[in-house]
Amino acid sequence: MKTRIGVALASVLFASNALAAGTTLNVGMAGADAGKLDPHVATSTLDKGLLYWMFNGLVRIKPGEASPAFIEPDIAKSWTSSEDGLTWTFELRDDVECHGDYGKIDAEDVVYSLKRSANPDISAFAKDYTAFDSVEATGPLEVTIKLKNKIPSLLGLLVPYHGGNIVCKDAVEALGDDYQRTPIGTGPFMFAEYQPQQYVKLVANPEYFRGEPKIKEIFYRYIPSDSSRDLAFQSGEIDMIYGKQEQTWVERVKQVPGTKVVVMTPGEMSVIHLNMSMPPLDDIRVRKAIAYAIDRDTLVQFKGPDVTLAAISPVPEGHLGYTADVPQYPHSIEKAKELLTEAGFPDGVTIKAIHTVLPGMLSTMEAVQAELREAGINLEIQTVEHATFHEQIRKDMSQVVHYAAARFPVADVYLSQFFHSDATVGTPNAVANFSHCNAADKEIEAARVEGDPEKQLAYWAEAQKKIMEEVCAVPLVQSMQLWAWKDTLDLGTEVHGSLNLSPPVTEMAHFTE
Structure with a gap:
């Protein structure tokens, strides 16, 4: 053996x-x-x-x-x-x-x-x-x-x-x-x-x-x-x-x-999906507090500026349909604490995440954990083997899901798989909507059948704006694929x-x- x-x-x-x-x-x-x-x-x-x-x-x-x-x-x-x-x-x-x-x-x-x-x-x-x-x-x-x-x-x-x-x-x-x-x-x-x-x-x-x-x-x-x-x-x-x-x-x-080292596209975009069906994440003030507490610039420096891009939108930069014209939540620990107090958590709040042991993803999540702690947000991480991680998050078992994904580079794929209500985990047609987001269903559906390219881009842009307004998720960074060979x-x-x-x-x- x-x-x-x-x-x-x-x-x-x-x-x-x-x-x-x-x-x-x-x-x-x-x-x-x-x-x-x-x-x-x-x-x-x-x-x-x-x-x-x-x-x-x-x-x-x-x-x-x-x-x-x-x-x-x-x-x-x-x-x-x-x-x-x-x-x-x-x-x-x-x-x-x-x-x-x-x-x-x-x-x-x-x-x-x-x-x-x-x-x-x-x-x-x-x-x-x-x-x-x-x-x-x-x-x-x-x-x-x-x-x-x-x-x-x-x-x-x-x-x-x-x-x-x-x-x-x-x-x-x-x-x-x-x-x-x-x-x-x-x-x-x-x-x-x-x-x-x-x-x-x-x-x-x-x-x-x-x-x-x-x-x-x-x-x-x-x-x-x-x-x-x-x-x-x-x-x-x-x-x-x-x-x-x-x-x-x-x-x-x-x-x-x-040795030959290669930095490959597409980047896997790391996103923190916030399960809006579970307290306290059903309160938009808590979700916004999380968004304000995360410092993307620090994450980019932590991961490496030559191999990482800050993520602004639910759709990765460089994909057809991407827009940066979305609500943004610039890093502010003070603003995060104010929102938590308004939501009834002046002494802070605890949220839980099931997470893969995959090193690249885990190091990112641990960096986010440290940033959230400064705002009084205690992120408890339960690590499991990677295949188990995929199984459990699809059973809607985690309040917070850190998902790193690369998809075919068209906005519809990310929006449909991660943010349309039909793709919500735990439903018959589940894909990867871990947040239970339904903020942009109308725009996502309209863009799919729109024959005019300009109108289609406009629908996709509006969908991204609505998703960020609701803070269904917090985009973190795009990490390029790194490989080396002889x-x-x-x-x-x-x-x-x-x-x-x-x-x-x-x-x-x-x-x-």
């Missing part, structure tokens, strides 16, 4: 390096264990990156980029849309093989995948697909999607990210519940093995339609300790490392000989960003020596 990875990684796990020099990639991830590896269920940063290397979508964003401006064909080789934007037809490649013995992808698999993504009984991302009227196989290799109304970016829902991942119908049905631990995709790498709290092993897909990968196996290792992960990278035991989202980490790791590892493309929050390890990746 293999032992758990600690400060020194068990040498037996790396024996394959000697046997396959230059073809084994060891990745160090900041987490204790895998969550759910079904791509339509997985929500955590740890799992999204791993799945990125195993799955395809109808379309994809060019590897190394994160902007929808770089969308290109993937399983679909071409597509057309009707003049009114409500009917889209996709022509599929005929050479896309499912991993293992599950055959080629065809229109039936794509229809099954997208209907599964839209099914709230299965998918964590069903809310994204409510505009779908029908998805049909209109030929063996042709899929037609009809929409009830226009949406900001249909193609954005079809990239291999969240519900856009295409699964193999026969594999999902054959494996049943086991699919969550043995994912079958079509991507450059195939699932091979899972060792709890140690690693997931992937192997090259020899039938990959873009060509067999040069990397033959990947060990995706769970190393929650920052110091252990850094030590393993410095000693050469791992080749690629997920970084701590702090300036000091970048500066320190850059000093390691033969400079002998060539990913085959310049890496500027990744929607899936991990570097693009594709068939092009290889070691140069």
Whole structure:
């Protein structure tokens, strides 16, 4: 029985390096264990990156980029849309093989995948697909999607990210519940093995339609300790490392000989969601006191000015529809205390949060905890393993939820998932509305179907204003994605960003020596 990875990684796990020099990639991830590896269920940063290397979508964003401006064909080789934007037809490649013995992808698999993504009984991302009227196989290799109304970016829902991942119908049905631990995709790498709290092993897909990968196996290792992960990278035991989202980490790791450090977009935006259905957060004066007590500038300096941006709005800066013209609550301990006194808490107030042990997020929350304490707000933090965190906050168990998220860069996604009442946790269509906010439902809904781009932007701007007026949440910072790898590892493309929050390890990746 293999032992758990600690400060020194068990040498037996790396024996394959000697046997396959230059073809084994060891990745160090900041987490204790895998969550759910079904791509339509997985929500955590740890799992999204791993799945990125195993799955395809109808379309994809060019590897190394994160902007929808770089969308290109993937399983679909071409597509057309009707003049009114409500009917889209996709022509599929005929050479896309499912991993293992599950055959080629065809229109039936794509229809099954997208209907599964839209099914709230299965998918964590069903809310994204409510505009779908029908998805049909209109030929063996042709899929037609009809929409009830226009949406900001249909193609954005079809990239291999969240519900856009295409699964193999026969594999999902054959494996049943086991699919969550043995994912079958079509991507450059195939699932091979899972060792709890140690690693997931992937192997090259020899039938990959873009060509067999040069990397033959990947060990995706769970190393929650920052110091252990850094030590393993410095000693050469791992080749690629997920970084701590702090300036000091970048500066320190850059000093390691033969290292390439990359700051990737999109930034994960950290937001403090305030559950307005639970006292004392049902009082807007308490919510405003929290907003005034938090000093974003200090948080930016704490995390690092080169890798962090202050967050102003519920939508991240740089996303289509973002506006900075929202109510703001400049740091003022005096104002925070005044509001607490008005709300009946002259001696302060206690609020509670369930929180992940993930180091980058926890350090941010502890900094917020210290700031709130100055205003007499006692934030009690109960830490749990990352997968448990996701499970419990979706059961509406926390007064305060610190959520760090990167999403497709269009305002509708953030607004719909985090601030529309239909997405409220604990409801049938729950997504990630932890605050129980309903302040901007009208504007969010109007923007989705608005055909005039200027009017759509105006709706999104008004929605952001209303959310901040109600203080449904307090945006903190945007933290860029930090990764480092050996400079002998060539990913085959310049890496500027990744929607899936991990570097693009594709068939092009290889070691140069």
